[in-house]
Amino acid sequence: AQSVTQLDSQVPVFEEAPVELRCNYSSSVSVYLFWYVQYPNQGLQLLLKYLSGSTLVKGINGFEAEFNKSQTSFHLRKPSVHISDTAEYFCAVSASYGGSQGNLIFGKGTKLSVKP
């Protein structure tokens, strides 16, 4: 089985500052990893995903994440945030093969609040 831990429930940051949202996972099998964003009163939108290959993944809106297998982490970063990045961010994991492949396990989310 897989599990996801998002270490920070809330992250306040000033506009144009860098930000890192942390995500750690556990799994007995190899995994796919995802970051989704949820803007107020909206559904989840895929930011980026790691399936295989390069451990540095670039996504939409200037976000990127790095898969670190030894530390079982998939932290999300952006070098300079905007007010419009204020949202809740969800890390998710699924097994890359087997019966639970495709079953997304989500973390509890991190609320990013960008202040002017």
Place this chain on the structure above:
Amino acid sequence: ETGVTQTPRHLVMGMTNKKSLKCEQHLGHNAMYWYKQSAKKPLELMFVYSLEERVENNSVPSRFSPECPNSSHLFLHLHTLQPEDSALYLCASSQDYQADTQYFGPGTRLTVL
């Protein structure tokens, strides 16, 4: 319409009411999902349909009844709900069951009085 749509966006119902949530995907996908998003809890997978057949049912109470009449439509029928069922209900779809990427709708905000 593009992507995944859900109606209604907001629903308030009493515990004795019967209502239905509707989801429609315009992506040509073969798998559809219902999730429950409660405050301070991770998203919970409720049901999965693949090619109109239910493939997952994660111990969801029988007061929630899904229906998938075709690969583009998914319903969640609600009856005799409890206040703790108040949540955001999200629908998602993917190309196939166990595909790597799911696409989400905007959700229905349900309040049970």
